[in-house]
Amino acid sequence: MLETLRVALTSIRGNLFRAAxxxxxxxxxxxxxITMLALGTGAQRAVEEQLEALGANVITVxxxxxxxxGVAREQQVLTTxxxxxxxxxxxxxxxxxxxxxxxxxVKLGNRNLNLSVIGTAPxxxxxxxxxxxxxxxxxxxxxxxxxxxxxxxxxxxxxLQTTADALVGHTLMVKAMPFEVIGVYAKKGxxxxxxxxxxxxxxxxxxxxxxxxxxxxxSIAVQVAPGIELAxxxxxxxxxxxREHGLAPGxxxxxxxxxxxxxxxxxxxxxxxxxxxxxxxxxxxxxxGGIGIMNIMLVTVTERTREIGIRKALGATRLDILTQxxxxxxxLCVLGGLLGMLVGTGAARALAxxxxxxxxxxxxxxxxxxxxxxxxxxxxGLWPARRAASLDPIAALRYE
Amino acid sequence: MSNAVPTxxxxxxxxxxxxxAGEAAVPALRGVDLDVRTGELLLLVGPSxxxxxxxxxxxxxxxxxxxxxxxxxGRDPADMGPAERANFRGSCLGFVFQSFNLMPSLTATENxxxxxxxxxxxxxxxxxxxxxxxxxxxxGARRNALPPQLSGGQQQRIAIARALAxxxxxxxxxxxxxxxxxxxxxxxxxxxxxxxxxAGRALVVATHDTRIFAFADRIARMEDGRILDVTGASEPAxxxx
Numbered sequence: 001m002l003e004t005l006r007v008a009l010t011s012i013r014g015n016l017f018r019a020a021x022x023x024x025x026x027x028x029x030x031x032x033x034i035t036m037l038a039l040g041t042g043a044q045r046a047v048e049e050q051l052e053a054l055g056a057n058v059i060t061v062x063x064x065x066x067x068x069x070g071v072a073r074e075q076q077v078l079t080t081x082x083x084x085x086x087x088x089x090x091x092x093x094x095x096x097x098x099x100x101x102x103x104x105x106v107k108l109g110n111r112n113l114n115l116s117v118i119g120t121a122p123x124x125x126x127x128x129x130x131x132x133x134x135x136x137x138x139x140x141x142x143x144x145x146x147x148x149x150x151x152x153x154x155x156x157x158x159x160l161q162t163t164a165d166a167l168v169g170h171t172l173m174v175k176a177m178p179f180e181v182i183g184v185y186a187k188k189g190x191x192x193x194x195x196x197x198x199x200x201x202x203x204x205x206x207x208x209x210x211x212x213x214x215x216x217x218x219s220i221a222v223q224v225a226p227g228i229e230l231a232x233x234x235x236x237x238x239x240x241x242x243r244e245h246g247l248a249p250g251x252x253x254x255x256x257x258x259x260x261x262x263x264x265x266x267x268x269x270x271x272x273x274x275x276x277x278x279x280x281x282x283x284x285x286x287x288x289g290g291i292g293i294m295n296i297m298l299v300t301v302t303e304r305t306r307e308i309g310i311r312k313a314l315g316a317t318r319l320d321i322l323t324q325x326x327x328x329x330x331x332l333c334v335l336g337g338l339l340g341m342l343v344g345t346g347a348a349r350a351l352a353x354x355x356x357x358x359x360x361x362x363x364x365x366x367x368x369x370x371x372x373x374x375x376x377x378x379x380x381g382l383w384p385a386r387r388a389a390s391l392d393p394i395a396a397l398r399y400e
Numbered sequence: 401m402s403n404a405v406p407t408x409x410x411x412x413x414x415x416x417x418x419x420x421a422g423e424a425a426v427p428a429l430r431g432v433d434l435d436v437r438t439g440e441l442l443l444l445v446g447p448s449x450x451x452x453x454x455x456x457x458x459x460x461x462x463x464x465x466x467x468x469x470x471x472x473x474g475r476d477p478a479d480m481g482p483a484e485r486a487n488f489r490g491s492c493l494g495f496v497f498q499s500f501n502l503m504p505s506l507t508a509t510e511n512x513x514x515x516x517x518x519x520x521x522x523x524x525x526x527x528x529x530x531x532x533x534x535x536x537x538x539x540g541a542r543r544n545a546l547p548p549q550l551s552g553g554q555q556q557r558i559a560i561a562r563a564l565a566x567x568x569x570x571x572x573x574x575x576x577x578x579x580x581x582x583x584x585x586x587x588x589x590x591x592x593x594x595x596x597x598x599a600g601r602a603l604v605v606a607t608h609d610t611r612i613f614a615f616a617d618r619i620a621r622m623e624d625g626r627i628l629d630v631t632g633a634s635e636p637a638x639x640x641x
Contacts, residue, residue, distance in 0.1 A: 314562070315491065
């Protein structure tokens with residue numbers, strides 16, 4: 001086998017440029033698989049980190065869906081009044097944090113960005129598992145006064161080309177209005193394809209009266225009091241909001257009440273499936289690379305027909321010839337796989353660095369991609385190898 | 401010179417072979433009888449298309465015959481499976497081809513070592529044996545040269561060394577001198593004859609090159625798929641070359 005391997009490497013070295021082009025399909029395929037798996041794993045880990053950061057006692061109320069002309073449309077029925085009602089009337093509730101989101105122009109000096117501006121309550125960090133790395137969170141007084149103060153997501157200082165400490169106390173223009181930066185959150189990392197580190201957080205009342213002009217909210221996060229069953233709290237919240245919305249018994253909710261952990265676990269499952277789906281799609285490119293390998297191996301067999309005839313005349317069996325070409329195909333794919341692993345790992349790191357997405361290359365992913373590339377070499381090299389092995393030695397010796 | 405009774409290395413009786421089928425079938429061999437003895441150099445001579453190469457291919461266990469019997473070293477290749485036949489070729493037969501059939505990307509040493517490596521020898525021992533053979537054929541100084549860097553005569557010497565690598569009892573040569581000039585062709589046959597004599601090996605050379613007739617122990621004339629006659633001594637000639 002060592003000699004067969006040596007012959008394969010000699011053959012590959014003999015036409016290095018062609019070998020490199022042949023491997024390109026495998027390199028790209030493996031790199032794509034590694035990158036997609038890294039994205040999927042990164043997204044899962046981000047959700048896991050969120051789960052860890054959350055207490056076991058957070059419920060989310062979101063808007064419901066209605067169907068119009070066969071299309072599901074989100075309906076903006078949750079309001080700040082609902083949040084206040086839950087806070088004041090629902091039993092067993094420790095904290096309430098609504099979120100009103102809008103996209104606005106944010107300016108600092110000559111740096112201009114379009115960011116998500118989230119109007120929320122002072123309890124936002126406790127309920128959602130955020131910590132401050134500079135400054136302070138806005139208070140109930142700030143909220144009641146509709147003060148123009150802002151707490152920035154962890155990456156906003158970098159987007160504005162400055163530092164967190166340098167920003168605290170400075171003025172940002174949000175929708176052409178001056179806001180004082182009073183705090184900066186520590187980075188939380190992207191969740192799926194969203195990134196809360198790019199958001200700007202302002203008091204909900206400020207958002208309502210000065211930025212959006214309406215009282216609609218996209219979600220209300222509710223922290224349940226310790227020792228209370230989530231299911232019990234969910235029933236209570238549902239009761240209060242149904243009352244606020246005037247929903248009679250028997251009418252469906254126009255909102256959803258979700259156990260946050262369950263929601264995130266579902267999201268994790270979805271992310272995992274999505275990750276595998278992406279990897280599967282990337283795997284198609286590996287199959288295409290394998291077809292390229294097969295094509296080139298067929299050409300190689302034709303080019304080396306006479307050599308095959310000589311080896312057969314000198315005593316090589318069909319198995320010897322089959323093994324020789326199969327090993328060559330596997331070696332090409334394995335080399336391509338190794339290079340693809342390097343490229344894929346680099347691409348995953350580049351995505352993390354430049355796009356801010358969380359990626360994670362696991363040993364399992366590397367082993368899977370490597371094993372798959374070897375399998376591609378075996379599967380797509382088999383036909384050319386069999387063709388070589390079945391050549392008639394006399395016809396092969398006469399081949400020009 | 402050995403006084404022992406010569407042994408038959410090849411024994412063919414009424415061998416037939418046709419190519420194509422039905423009315424388009426072309427008979428290449430029409431009932432050939434042939435014996436080859438240990439240590440002799442037998443020439444198969446005749447015009448192109450008379451069946452020399454076909455007969456060599458059948459004796460060389462590379463082509464199936466249609467009829468008749470053929471035994472090489474007492475064994476019939478038709479009774480062997482493909483793997484057994486390949487092993488038989490590798491261990492009992494050597495081949496020298498008209499167009500040398502060397503592998504252009506391998507050095508002289510590596511080309512000669514190929515049959516040894518196929519047989520499972522280590523790279524070191526195969527290389528040592530190959531260098532020994534190259535010295536024997538006068539190419540010790542060119543052991544690292546690639547075939548395209550060598551003359552026709554030198555390439556054929558490498559091919560001869562390769563054919564002798566596993567010390568086969570029978571070497572089959574198909575027009576080994578046709579691509580060589582007169583002097584070089586003579587040298588080749590002399591080399592083969594010495595190889596035959598020194599190891600009691602039989603050589604069958606298919607040729608229509610009359611320049612090498614003088615080297616033969618026997619000459620079998622072929623025409624139209626038949627052996628017309630076999631001339632020469634009934635015992636192998638003396639040891640001198």
